[in-house]
Amino acid sequence: MFNRRAFLAASAASVALATVRPGLAADKAPGGGDAAASLNQLLDTFFQEDLRRSPEGATLAGMDTGKLAGLRAKLDDRSPAGRKADAAAAESQLRRLRALDRKALTGIDAVNYDSVDYVLADAVESNRKFPFGSGGSPYELCQLQGSYQSIPNFLDVHHPIEGKADADAYLARLEAFAGTLDTETAQFRQDAAHGILAADFMLDTTLTQLRALRVEAGASGLVSSVARRAKEKGLGDAYGAQAAKIYTDKVGPALDRQIAAVAAARKTATHDAGVWHIKDGEAWYAQGLKSSTTTTLSPDEVHQIGLDQAKEIGARLETLLAAQGLTQGTVAERIKALRARPDSTYPNTDAGKAQLIADLQVKLDEMAGRLPRIFRDIPKAKARVQRVPPAVETGAPLAYYESPPLEGERVGTIYFNLHDTAEWPKWSLPTTVYHEGIPGHHLQGCIAQETKGIPLYRANMFFSGYGEGWALYAEQLADELGMYDADPLGRIGFLKFLLFRAGRCVIDTGMHHKRWSREQAVKYMVDLTGDTESAMTRETDRYCAWPGQACSYKIGHTLWNRLRDQARTALGDKFDIKDFHQVGLNSGAVPLDVLQTMVGDYIARVQRG
Numbered sequence: 001m002f003n004r005r006a007f008l009a010a011s012a013a014s015v016a017l018a019t020v021r022p023g024l025a026a027d028k029a030p031g032g033g034d035a036a037a038s039l040n041q042l043l044d045t046f047f048q049e050d051l052r053r054s055p056e057g058a059t060l061a062g063m064d065t066g067k068l069a070g071l072r073a074k075l076d077d078r079s080p081a082g083r084k085a086d087a088a089a090a091e092s093q094l095r096r097l098r099a100l101d102r103k104a105l106t107g108i109d110a111v112n113y114d115s116v117d118y119v120l121a122d123a124v125e126s127n128r129k130f131p132f133g134s135g136g137s138p139y140e141l142c143q144l145q146g147s148y149q150s151i152p153n154f155l156d157v158h159h160p161i162e163g164k165a166d167a168d169a170y171l172a173r174l175e176a177f178a179g180t181l182d183t184e185t186a187q188f189r190q191d192a193a194h195g196i197l198a199a200d201f202m203l204d205t206t207l208t209q210l211r212a213l214r215v216e217a218g219a220s221g222l223v224s225s226v227a228r229r230a231k232e233k234g235l236g237d238a239y240g241a242q243a244a245k246i247y248t249d250k251v252g253p254a255l256d257r258q259i260a261a262v263a264a265a266r267k268t269a270t271h272d273a274g275v276w277h278i279k280d281g282e283a284w285y286a287q288g289l290k291s292s293t294t295t296t297l298s299p300d301e302v303h304q305i306g307l308d309q310a311k312e313i314g315a316r317l318e319t320l321l322a323a324q325g326l327t328q329g330t331v332a333e334r335i336k337a338l339r340a341r342p343d344s345t346y347p348n349t350d351a352g353k354a355q356l357i358a359d360l361q362v363k364l365d366e367m368a369g370r371l372p373r374i375f376r377d378i379p380k381a382k383a384r385v386q387r388v389p390p391a392v393e394t395g396a397p398l399a400y401y402e403s404p405p406l407e408g409e410r411v412g413t414i415y416f417n418l419h420d421t422a423e424w425p426k427w428s429l430p431t432t433v434y435h436e437g438i439p440g441h442h443l444q445g446c447i448a449q450e451t452k453g454i455p456l457y458r459a460n461m462f463f464s465g466y467g468e469g470w471a472l473y474a475e476q477l478a479d480e481l482g483m484y485d486a487d488p489l490g491r492i493g494f495l496k497f498l499l500f501r502a503g504r505c506v507i508d509t510g511m512h513h514k515r516w517s518r519e520q521a522v523k524y525m526v527d528l529t530g531d532t533e534s535a536m537t538r539e540t541d542r543y544c545a546w547p548g549q550a551c552s553y554k555i556g557h558t559l560w561n562r563l564r565d566q567a568r569t570a571l572g573d574k575f576d577i578k579d580f581h582q583v584g585l586n587s588g589a590v591p592l593d594v595l596q597t598m599v600g601d602y603i604a605r606v607q608r609g
Contacts, residue, residue: 035104039113040455042100046093046116047457053077053085060158072159073169075176078147079183083134087127094120108453111587111598115458118591122291130284132196136292136546138275138284140188141262142198143205144545147180148213148258152222161229167239170226174243177222178250185258192265196278200269201518202544207262214255217244222251273518273540274511275547285512288548293465293555294591299513302551305558306505310528313499320492335496335530338489339425346421353387353418360385360416360433363483367438370481375439376578377586379446381410383437393419401436403445412442427493430483431475435497440474441467448588458588464549465592469556470584472501476557496529501557503528504550507540512547559592560584563599570603579606 051058055071058064064072076082097117105113132138137145155174161167191197198206217223227240275281275288289299297305314331321327326334338344346352364385371378381404388396402413414437416424434440444467448454475494478484484491503525510516510524518540525536543550563584568575583602584595 035101036109039100039105039109042096043112043116043455043457047455047460049089049093050457050460053082053089056154059154059160069165072166073172075147075151075173075180078134078180078187080187087124090120090123090127094124108451108587111590111594112453112455112458114594114597115461115590118294118594119461126287126291129287130280132191132194133284136288136549138196138278138281138288138547139198139202139545140184140191140196141206141258142202142545143209144542146184146206147177148184148210148255151177151180152213156221156225161226161233163233164235167226167230167233167235171239171242171246174222174226174246175250178246178254181251181254181258185254185261188258188265189261192268194279197265197269199273199277199518199544200266200271202541203262203266203269205541207259207266210255210259210262214252214259217247217252220244220247223247271518272515273521273544274513274515275544276512276515282513285547289509289551290548292548292552294463294552294593295465295555295559296593297555299509302505302555303509303513306502306509306551306554309554309558310499310502310506313495313502314528317492317495317499320488320495323488324492330527331499332527332530335492338427338492339530344425344427346424346426348421352421356418356421356424356429357385357387357416360414360429363430364414364433364437367434367478367481367483370483371439371443373481374477374577374581375443376582377447377450379443380450381412381442381446383412383414383442385414385416385433385437388415388417388419390419393417398423399432399436401441401445403449412437412446414442425493427489428497429493430487430490431478431494431497434478434483435471435475438474439477440471443474444470444585447585451586451588454588461589463589463591464552465556465559466589466595467556468553469558469560469592472498472553472557473560476561498554498557500525500529500531501554504539504543505554508543508548508550511540511544518544556592559595563596567599567603571606574606 051061051063051068052071054076055064055074056076058068058071077085094117097113097120100113102110102113102117130138132140134140135145139145141148143149151173155170155177159166159170159173161170197203213220223240223243226243227237230239231237270277275285278284285299289302290296293302317331317335321331321334321338324338326337328334329337346356361384364383368383387393396415396417398417400415402415404410404412414433416429416432418424436442448459475497479491479494484494506528507516507521507524511518511521516524518537521540521543522533522536525531525539526533529536564577564580567580579602580599583598587598590598
């Protein structure tokens with residue numbers, strides 16, 4: 001179930017940034033020099049091992065050069081042999097890690113060890129239990145899983161073409177894509193024969209997407225990407241013709257075979273949304289929830305947390321909405337009414353969109369000015385708000401964050417998709433910019449970038465419970481710092497999004513553990529949040545493809561708060577929120593179980609004086 005390559009792909013930016021991070025942590029505890037050096041050397045070895053097994057990860061990280069230049073012409077090995085090699089590597093790395101003396105490590109080195117041990121142990125356990133699934137999904141193919149989903153965009157956006165060698169490597173990867181498709185088709189058939197098959201509605205979307213990809217060579221983006229870029233580099237028209245032949249002879253037929261296999265399996269698919277309906281599905285979900293949240297919370301505990309917090313947040317929203325004159329109906333109905341107000345959105349014009357971006361930059365800058373009140377370490381890199389370029393906004397997410405580049409102007413960017421400003425009520429914008437920017441992903445990521453002593457292998461890891469949990473906690477910090485004191489509608493937006501994340505915990509565990517139907521889950525979210533049925537259907541289908549992942553946001557947020565309360569209670573007058581944030585951020589991303597240990601050590605250290 002655990003896919004090491006997925007970690008490489010998901011955090012390539014972190015890897016690239018980590019390549020320039022020298023030295024040891026400034027706050028590293030003394031002692032353990034030999035043990036620390038052995039650990040760092042071992043983790044560097046692990047990183048190189050993983051990089052060589054993931055050509056796509058190497059390209060994403062910008063490290064397919066020099067001695068690794070040969071990786072640029074290859075794709076990841078998704079064959080049974082490749083998966084077996086990944087599983088064997090995880091077992092080997094865990095054995096070698098545990099051969100070191102953990103007790104000899106302190107400070108950042110101990111955190112590095114514990115984080116890597118957690119990931120490797122989870123990988124080994126998952127691989128031993130479940131011979132199916134990858135990338136966080138139990139399904140080989142569905143609407144969000146499969147190389148048909150990832151490789152076309154990877155080749156177009158991430159495979160560089162600067163000269164002949166790059167264009168040749170593109171053609172080699174295009175040809176390899178056909179083999180990858182056939183490998184996954186064979187695995188899909190095998191899984192389906194054992195009852196491991198996505199729901200009918202998921203396969204319907206999968207078929208729609210596959211058929212949209214299967215066009216004539218002249219209309220394929222796989223062909224036009226290399227044709228256009230090679231010509232721009234003065235390489236002529238030959239590459240377009242060669243790509244068209246590869247597509248016609250190999251990729252197209254492989255897509256046809258995959259479409260046929262999915263269409264045949266669709267006839268036997270059920271409408272059951274939850275992973276419980278597949279072989280070993282209940283056990284898979286328990287493990288998947290653990291992997292996604294990096295906690296030991298049970299599905300029932302996560303479900304109850306979602307219900308309890310939805311109730312509490314809903315009560316707070318009811319009071320705030322009433323103060324805005326919205327006193328009738330449920331919270332969801334009142335949110336719909338608020339959204340329908342004519343002044344709730346910016347004009348859907350270039351001028352209106354420019355004003356939206358300018359207003360958010362003002363809020364972000366104001367937030368940055370308040371950071372010293374609760375943070376000891378302030379990122380050196382600045383943050384800016386920009387509009388997603390109109391040329392690509394139809395396929396871009398609603399909002400996302402891009403880390404600062406390594407060279408030149410060190411500025412992180414928060415992008416907003418403004419294809420239609422009606423998708424962005426004014427009251428929903430501030431909490432989003434705090435989540436993606438300051439004090440959210442930008443602050444957390446930049447502090448990690450600027451922290452010494454985190455080896456490449458560790459810097460390559462991403463933990464959704466930690467990172468997304470921090471971003472939700474950051475939204476809360478904005479409220480605590482008074483950003484909504486003069487903006488009551490902004491506070492409603494903050495709580496509405498928090499309510500949405502609580503609802504995710506309810507319906508994810510509802511479908512996968514309590515056997516809710518897709519329709520029951522959609523209705524719950526519509527009734528809870530006031531969002532449209534179409535939007536909540538898309539969200540629900542995402543949770544069906546990646547069981548457990550959606551819970552990580554609110555569980556992470558809950559734990560950050562719980563640990564802060566624990567430290568404040570234990571330390572009393574000795575509690576300093578700046579110290580708490582420094583402990584939580586200055587070791588980079590960690591599993592939440594490791595974060596709990598770190599905070600516990602911090603409490604004990606302060607108590608000892």
